[in-house]
Amino acid sequence: xxxxxxxxxxxxxxxxxxxxxxxxxxxxxxxxxxxxxxxxxxxxxxxxxxxxxxxxxxxxxxxxxxxxxxxxxxxxxxxxxxxxxxxxxxxxxxxxxxxxxxxxxxxxxxxxxxxxxxxxxxxxxxxxxxxxxxxxxxxxxxxxxxxxxxxxxxxxxxxxxxxxxxxxxxxxxxxxxxxxxxxxxxxxxxxxxxxxxxxxxxxxxxxxx
Amino acid sequence: xxxxxxxxxxxxxxxxxxxxxxxxxxxxxxxxxxxxxxxxxxxxxxxxxxxxxxxxxxxxxxxxxxxxxxxxxxxxxxxxxxxxxxxxxxxxxxxxxxxxxxxxxxxxxxxxxxxxxxxxxxxxxxxxxxxxxxxxxxxxxxxxxxxxxxxxxxxxxxxxxxxxxxxxxxxxxxxxxxxxxxxxxxxxxxxxxxxxxxxxxxxxxxxxx
Numbered sequence: 001x002x003x004x005x006x007x008x009x010x011x012x013x014x015x016x017x018x019x020x021x022x023x024x025x026x027x028x029x030x031x032x033x034x035x036x037x038x039x040x041x042x043x044x045x046x047x048x049x050x051x052x053x054x055x056x057x058x059x060x061x062x063x064x065x066x067x068x069x070x071x072x073x074x075x076x077x078x079x080x081x082x083x084x085x086x087x088x089x090x091x092x093x094x095x096x097x098x099x100x101x102x103x104x105x106x107x108x109x110x111x112x113x114x115x116x117x118x119x120x121x122x123x124x125x126x127x128x129x130x131x132x133x134x135x136x137x138x139x140x141x142x143x144x145x146x147x148x149x150x151x152x153x154x155x156x157x158x159x160x161x162x163x164x165x166x167x168x169x170x171x172x173x174x175x176x177x178x179x180x181x182x183x184x185x186x187x188x189x190x191x192x193x194x195x196x197x198x199x200x201x202x203x204x205x206x207x208x209x
Numbered sequence: 210x211x212x213x214x215x216x217x218x219x220x221x222x223x224x225x226x227x228x229x230x231x232x233x234x235x236x237x238x239x240x241x242x243x244x245x246x247x248x249x250x251x252x253x254x255x256x257x258x259x260x261x262x263x264x265x266x267x268x269x270x271x272x273x274x275x276x277x278x279x280x281x282x283x284x285x286x287x288x289x290x291x292x293x294x295x296x297x298x299x300x301x302x303x304x305x306x307x308x309x310x311x312x313x314x315x316x317x318x319x320x321x322x323x324x325x326x327x328x329x330x331x332x333x334x335x336x337x338x339x340x341x342x343x344x345x346x347x348x349x350x351x352x353x354x355x356x357x358x359x360x361x362x363x364x365x366x367x368x369x370x371x372x373x374x375x376x377x378x379x380x381x382x383x384x385x386x387x388x389x390x391x392x393x394x395x396x397x398x399x400x401x402x403x404x405x406x407x408x409x410x411x412x413x414x415x416x417x418x
Contacts, residue, residue: 125402130411160412168397169405181400188377188397191390193334196378202339203369 007195009100011092011118012036012186015111015163016126017156019138021172025126026105028179033186039091039104042068045083057085076106076113081151085110092118101186108162115165122189124182125163129173131156216404218309220301220327221245221395224320224372225335226365228347230381234335235314237388242395248300248313251277254292266294285315285322290360294319301327310395317371324374331398333391334372338382340365 014029016022030038043057044065053059060068065084069077077086087104092114095102104114104121114121128134134156138149163169168185172178189195223238225231239247252266253274262268269277274293278286286295296313301323304311313323313330323330337343343365347358372378377394381387398404 127408127412157412160409163402163409164406166402168400169402169408170400171408181396184393184396185400187390187393191377191379191394193372193375193378197373199336199378199380200369200372203336203366 011121018152076110078109123166125166220330227361285319287318332375333377334375
């Protein structure tokens with residue numbers, strides 16, 4: 001008798017420069033898959049209007065964050081725009097073992113650490129159509145100062161070349177199309193044979209071979 | 210100035226045991242993507258009712274087929290159920306260079322040769338839910354004799370373990386769900402970053418680096 005082993009949970013890591021539409025796209029993705037859970041990062045930045053602690057982020061102060069770094073509790077952590085963000089290693093390991101697919105929405109620095117430290121994950125980079133459109137979207141938000149917008153654009157210029165080592169590039173030229181591409185990536189990755197060899201067990205008989 | 214290079218066409222290779230629903234699923238896939246062309250194989254088997262030469266297959270006699278084998282015109286060829294089937298190497302190379310995505314519906318022996326000889330392709334295996342369902346579907350067709358059905362079931366038993374080396378496994382437990390999974394695989398593979406690095410060219414500036 002062959003033992004049927006369950007598949008491990010998949011970690012989907014999504015990065016994008018500010019203004020590329022990552023937050024809205026990730027929300028759509030989670031809404032499309034009831035069995036895909038969004039990973040909740042730790043963050044030291046100020047809570048924005050409409051955000052809730054333990055839902056959007058685990059909001060902590062800088063001292064707490066640093067002590068967690070010292071205790072090696074993070075699979076990745078980084079400073080972005082003057083704040084700290086981090087993902088608990090325990091939560092990633094628990095999801096993988098429990099067969100739970102996880103969506104992790106993080107910046108390039110964090111994604112690179114996940115790739116190095118966690119040794120697994122499907123890496124997706126969302127691209128704006130071009131810089132002009134990215135700037136237009138950032139200015140249309142109307143929530144940031146010119147200084148912040150300039151800093152975000154400078155960051156985008158550094159981050160976009162990093163897209164090269166990601167597994168997938170999704171251009172957000174059209175929101176609906178970008179959403180469909182992300183959904184397709186999750187569906188396709190779930191069909192990868194290395195994650196589904198256990199399906200073949202029931203087709204193998206004692207007499208064969 | 211960076212030169213923007215176009216992506217190569219992707220070869221999608223789909224295999225399945227007889228009765229798993231491959232033909233109908235491949236038809237749906239081609240209908241869903243106007244820019245995905247179905248590769249037309251050469252075949253020595255008798256043309257079935259409703260099939261057209263040059264559309265379903267290039268129907269040739271055994272002598273013609275053998276001379277093509279001698280001239281190494283095939284990327285793959287195989288004997289299946291007493292007939293010969295083959296795919297022209299030239300057609301695969303032409304599509305790849307021309308940026309045309311191609312769907313190739315072939316048996317496991319042919320798929321393995323493609324993997325060895327053509328060195329590229331996305332390999333998808335369609336699985337029936339189980340043997341009982343496969344047998345039921347074959348008998349429901351009502352077009353084959355018991356002998357042929359028994360031969361197809363014996364072949365399935367040999368072919369299904371081959372699914373292990375394919376890139377994707379798609380279970381056809383529900384036609385609509387299997388169709389959606391296949392569509393997702395095509396969409397996702399088109400987003401793979403190794404095929405889209407040229408998209409990053411427009412984000413690279415002389416001053417950067």
